[in-house]
Amino acid sequence: MTTSPFPPAKFQSFEEKSDPSQVAPRLAALRKAMKAAGVDYFLVPRADAHRGESVPASEARLAYVTGFTGSAGLALVGLKDAHLFIDSRYTLQAPAQTDTALVDVHEVTSLAIDAKPYVKKDTVVAYDPWLHTPGEVRDLTEKLKGHAKVVAHDNLVDSVWSDRPAPPAGAIEILGHNRAGQTAEDKIEQLQQTLGADGADAVVFTLPESICWLFNIRGRDVPNTPFVLGFAVVPQKGKPTLFLDPAKVTPELETALDGVAKIEAAKKLTKALEKLGKNARAVLVDPASAPIAIAETLTGAGAKLIEKRDPVLLPKSRKNEAELAGMREAHRLDGVALAKFLSWFDKEAPKGELTEIGIVTALEAFRREEESCVDASFDTISGAGPNGAIVHYRVSTKTDRKLNAGEIMLVDSGAQYLSGTTDITRTLATGEATAEQKDRYTRVLKGMIAISMARFPKGTSGAQIDVLARQFLWADGVTYNHGTGHGVGAYLGVHEGPIGIAPRYPLPLEVGNVISNEPGFYKAGEYGIRIENLVVVKEAEGFAGYLEFETLTLAPIDVRLIDKGLLTEAELGWLNAFHKRVWDEIGPKVSGDVKAWLEGATAAI
Structure with a gap:
């Protein structure tokens, strides 16, 4: 059994993470700093320099x-007003967490906002160049052209944040070949060949998932995801340089990376970029994720900028056999935990005493029985009855709701095992469902099965097959307002680009892509339904030039x-x-009441 080199993590906290009463004094302090700096408005994004889902x-x-x-948002703080822009996931959460007497909350479809209606004419709008991309700044500047001046500035929030926590400085783990499946040297060599084809002398990496995958390292710098935060510069010829907080650098890390990469302090990144510029190098940066500070440092020093997608994203999405073996093992381990949890749930739910928090902590406890489970892959969505209709609901001590007997329960959860990453949603019965609920549940299941059974020619994108999951709901005039599937990393991020199943994913699906398959239906104020398995793209057996899916998840679906x-005969057969398969693979790993429950839950219907 593989054990973790890190201390146990506390998977999920249910305490309120915000205090609206603190908004007033903090806005006042920020405005004082803005006034002293000659700034009328200051942008405060959710993102950090690494653009991660967690910070x-x-x-x-x-x-x-x-x-x-929330995981996405943007504030525009003025000297006399403040605006918070969020998407539809946070319509309820944002007003509850902020002081709405001082902050106006706006639901938007994109955080590329039109700031002009909120900015007075002939004023100065400032931003931190390490927290915004070139595209974001260009867009903002264009929208405010002739109306307000947009300028880069040191972060004014940092200047007033007196009790700011220290940056993370946790240990770094090196993945062995049995887990990575490819050496860092080979990955770097292949990348350097790509750089040559792109006419780039070097590439700058800012995304932690790209850096972690390329150098076969993992860390604990953010919740839920084993990321190491840092930067990397990879030349077309020669050794790459990793820029890290010196507190993370141990003799073991230096030994492991000896001959692979040089290690420098993160604060030396700017000088390295200036050196590239002085040598008139052509440098590739991803305009969708790299801070504008990096782009402007390079061009200011004389470099030629090549703006292209991070060249690691696609190779990383194509899991190799070692990574897939790890993902399969993670799902077997998760299947054991889910069998224990679902058996426990079926016994306890009819009593009408379970709470949303109690359900989360029970599931966490079952997963923690496996030593190689090191974290949740995201905060569990535990929605009882009407809370299940809130797609990204996060339970807290303030919102915790009792699950009443007869209500539908939605549990969307995942875990980080040392072997891989899981993500699963099950909608659970606690009594007799209504005809409408059964109809909607079955249509969602039919959509999930349609994706699972799909066979499609190579070159097909997730955008093209998304309709397969929606067709049965559409036929009855309803739908769901989220993607059908997102990419999933191999012991990395549970949400991984650039592939998925939704209109926003135009790239062709390729062998080794691991994707969620999760159609749903939500009736506001009453109940929510979502059924989710993870699948991996593979060659279609017996059909040259075609692809199909293999299901990774191993937990019963509530029949x-x-x-x-x-259901058609084909759907019932699937x-x-x-x-x-769940019974064959998980049955031998459980015993007693759990085994008896699993046998019944997986019996043919």
């Missing part, structure tokens, strides 16, 4: 200023919510075959 506490500036803790009359 360390030291980078949570949006939460510090506004109280809002009590199915209207069997809506479901029974899936359950037989």
Whole structure:
């Protein structure tokens, strides 16, 4: 059994992470700093320089200023007003976490906002160049052209954040070949060949998932995801340089990377970029993720900028056999934990005493029985009854709700095992469902099965097959307002680009892509339904030039919510075959009441 080199993590906290009463004094302090700096408006994004889904506490500036803790948002703070822009996931959360007497909350479809209506004419709008991309700044500048001046500035939030937490400085783990499947040297060599084809002398990496994959390292710098935060410069010829906080650099790390990469302090990155510029190098940066500070430092010193997508993203999405073996093992381990949890849930739910938090902590406890489970891959969505209709619901001590007998329960969760990453959603019955609930559940299941059974020619994108999951809901005039699937990393981020199943994913699916398959239906104020498995793209057996999916997830689907009359023979065959596989693979790993429950839950229907 592989054990973790890191201390146990506390998977999930249910305490309120914000205090609206702190918004007023913090806005006042920020405005004082803005006035002293001659700034009329200051942008406060949720993002840090690495653009991760999670940020360390030291980078949570949006939460510090506004109280809002969601994973996407942007604040525009003026000397007399403040605006918080969020998407539809946070329509309820944002107003509850901030002081709405001082901060106006706006739901938008894109954080590339039109700031002009909120900015007075002939004023100065400032931003931190390490927290915004070139594209974001160009867009903002264009929209405010002739109206307001947009300028880069030192971060004014940092200047007033007196109790700011220290940056993370946790240990770094080196993945062995049995887990990575390819040496860092080979990955770097292949990357350098790509750089040559692109006419680039070097590439700058800022995304932690790209750096972690390229150098076969993992860390604990952010919650839920084993990231190491840092930067990297990879030349077309010669050794790369990793720029890290010196506190993370141990003799063991230096030994492991000896001959692979040089290690420098993160504060030396700017000088390295200036050197590239002085040598008139052509440098590739990803305009969708690299801070504008990096782009402007390079061009200011004389470098030629090549703006292209991070060249690691696609190779990383194509999992090799070692990575897939690890992902399969992670799902077997997760399947054991889920069997224990679902058996426990079926016993306890009818009593009407379970709470959303109690359900999360029970699931965490079952996963923690496996030593190689080191974290949750995201905060569990535990939605009882009407809370299940809130797509990205996060339970807290303030919102914790009792699950009443007869209600539908939605549990969307995942884990980080040392072997791989999992993500699974199950919608669970606690009593007799209504005809409408069974109809909607079965249509969602039919969509999930349609993706699972799909066979498609090479070159097909996730955007093209998204309709397969929606067709049965569309036929009855309903749909769901989220993607059908997102990419998943191999012991990396549970949300991984650049592939997925939704209109926004135009890239062709390729062998080794691991993707979620999660259609849903949500009736506001009443219930939510989502069924999710992870799948991996593979060559279609017996069909040259075609691809299909292999399901990775190994946990029963609740058949009590199915209207069997809506299933075709092919769909029923898929479901029974899936359950037989769950029984064959997980059954031998459990015993007693759990084994008896699993046998019943996976019986053919």
